[in-house]
Amino acid sequence: MGKTFLTADIATLFPNLMDIRDATLRDRVAAVWNEALTTGCGGKGWTFDEIRAIPFTLLAGKIDLRFVEHLNSCCKQCIAIARVLGEVFGSRVPVNLDVLIAGSLLADVGKMLEFDKDAQGRVIKGRFGEMLRHPFSGVALCYAHGLPAEVMHIVATHSHEGDKVERTIESWIFHHADFIDFDIAKVLGKRAAS
Numbered sequence: 001m002g003k004t005f006l007t008a009d010i011a012t013l014f015p016n017l018m019d020i021r022d023a024t025l026r027d028r029v030a031a032v033w034n035e036a037l038t039t040g041c042g043g044k045g046w047t048f049d050e051i052r053a054i055p056f057t058l059l060a061g062k063i064d065l066r067f068v069e070h071l072n073s074c075c076k077q078c079i080a081i082a083r084v085l086g087e088v089f090g091s092r093v094p095v096n097l098d099v100l101i102a103g104s105l106l107a108d109v110g111k112m113l114e115f116d117k118d119a120q121g122r123v124i125k126g127r128f129g130e131m132l133r134h135p136f137s138g139v140a141l142c143y144a145h146g147l148p149a150e151v152m153h154i155v156a157t158h159s160h161e162g163d164k165v166e167r168t169i170e171s172w173i174f175h176h177a178d179f180i181d182f183d184i185a186k187v188l189g190k191r192a193a194s
Contacts, residue, residue: 006034007027013068016104081177106141114137
């Protein structure tokens with residue numbers, strides 16, 4: 001295995017990691033990212049520069065939005081939504097902010113296993129990704145590092161895989177933040193193609 005990334009290293013990619021008040025949860029989120037980065041890309045691992053260059057999605061054509069930017073955008077949106085809900089509804093809409101931040105930062109961690117590079121160095125869906133979509137591999141990584149079920153629920157249900165289950169409040173918040181970015185990416189992709 002290559003380099004080990006510490007919590008402080010992971011926080012350089014995802015600054016809101018440090019907003020998780022529970023230090024154990026924060027370190028477990030970082031540990032999941034460490035494993036995904038060091039074992040992903042078909043077993044070759046990813047460098048920080050490589051994941052900063054990964055497109056946000058492979059499904060929207062050539063757009064100038066990146067994967068790490070997307071995760072940071074979603075996390076910031078989730079924090080803002082939780083703040084607004086608290087301001088308007090108070091405790092009547094309970095949101096566990098630590099769970100929400102952790103889930104938002106881990107929802108797409110499985111893409112580090114789903115993605116690989118082709119012979120030209122382009123990011124593609126790899127063999128592993130053909131077998132397992134990122135919500136499944138993300139939950140497996142989270143489970144291996146002892147993340148709470150509430151966080152794994154966000155990872156498991158954030159995409160269409162969650163359409164058949166009852167999502168938690170935190171999962172609904174992330175789901176909509178994720179699709180705000182994805183739907184905007186599709187619009188930008190269509191514009192770029194025309």
